[in-house]
Structure formats: structure tokens, C-alpha cells
Amino acid sequence: MKHARVTFEGAEHEATERDGRLLLVDGRAVGFDEVMWLPPLAPTPRPRTILALGLNYADHAKELAFKAPEEPLVFVKGESTLTGHRQVTYRPAGVSFMHYECELVIVVGKTARKVRQGDAYDFIGGYTVANDYAIRDYLENWYRPNLRVKNRDTCTPIGPWLVDAKDVPDPMALALKTTVNGKLTQSGNTKDMIFDAPFLIEYFSSFMTLSPGDLILTGTPDGVVDCQPGDVVVTEIERIGALSNTIGAA
DSSP states (O other), X not given: OEEEEEEETTEEEEEEEETTEEEXXXXXXXXXXXXEEEOSOOOOSSOOOEEEEESOBHHHHHHTTOOOOSSOEEEEEOGGGEEOTTEEEEEXXXXXXXXXXXXXXXXXXXXXXXOOGGGGGGGEEEEEEEEOOEEGGGOSOTTSOXXXXXXXXXXXXXXXXXXXXXXXXXXXXXXXXXEETTEEEXXXXXXXXXXXXXXHHHHHHTTSOBOTTOEEEOOOOSXXXXXXXXXXXXXXXXXXXXXXXXXXXX
């Protein structure tokens, strides 16, 4: 099932997809264009942990002239970075290179501590799509992006759907692509991740507790290009959805 969170008639609603429309929990069916889309994540009783992978596709590491990592390269993001489908992300004035990153997001489904790879999928609640924008001007080190590269407000559109894990039989074989103003600029497959979903669940839970609603952004393949104000960027992952976002001028 595909889950969403939207604003409709001035109130927030949880919804599901049915026959090309949104079915609100109160039973009303509305069109996709009648709502404002929010990140499709239910609020958590504690601060949400957002973990993001850098250079998790060998072709992207090669694109940036870096050696593929031997263990996960991870940074932490704040929840204020998240925004919804069809929302605006602002390009700061004066920067020379701001690019998208189409990423499969793992949504933790239940408390995970010292989980083995063979059991990892039991702890995944679902998947969504993220576009984790980066500004290369601010980059000091590809291996550890600083705060201004990846932690600006609204720099990470996410959604439109949260898809139940049971509806994605093999998350490690999903085609992904990005278009800018309708032109295909990035194409890849999650099978090319260096560190796959079971590995990441085992790795993180070996030293920290993962809680329901926590997110793991799993990295992007090669093919990133500079985006300008007015560009419409669509990051799409097979079976998960197509996330649309517009670049605004700050």
C-alpha cells in the first residue's frame, strides 16, 4: 500500500492511494492536484534519526574521482531538511553548482539493535524516495560533507509515497532515474549499491539503536548535473514513486 500525508482544506491528513486518487482517513477521495504534499512520514514520539550514505554507488565515486569506500561513509541530517512532493527547494545566491541526488530511503519499522543481515528485512517498515540536494561550493571533503552541503532547510524533498515493505519484494533490484525539465539525466539501479539494505541495517544496529520512523538514505548513482532556478527535477524509483521538485532562487 502507498501511504501519504497531505494538507487539504487547511488541515493535515493521512491518506492512501486508490485508483489514481488520494483516499483520506475520513473517507473522502481527492485528486493529487487538490492537496499540498507533505513528507509521507508519521510523526515520531522522539526525534527522528536520519542517516545518509555518501558514495554508496561505485559509479558515483568514480564520477567524482574518488576510491569506492571500504565501509559506509555516513552523515546525519536534521529533520528540517525534509520537504514534500511538488515543493520548492531554494538555490542560494552566488553558488556555482547545486545538484540533485535520487536516493532510495529505508524507513525503519521496529526497534533494531544488533540485527543480523539475514533478519534485516524484518526491521524495515517501508521505502520512499528522497532527492538529497548538495551544493558543491560548500564542500570541504566528499567523505564527510559539512552542514551547509546537506543540512539546509528544505534541501531534501521526500515522497510522495511511503510504500509498505511487503509491496517491494526486492528493494535491491529497482531502477531509478532523474529528469530535469523532462530530460533524462540520471539512470541507475539499486543493485549497484556498494552497501545494500541488509548490510546497512546490521551495520548501524551494531552500535546504535534504530527506532521506528528512522530513515536511511542509501546514496545515489552517477549522473548528477547542476540545477538552476526554475528547473523541475523528478527523481523516480521503480515501485516506489516519482518525486517532483522545483528549484527556486533564494
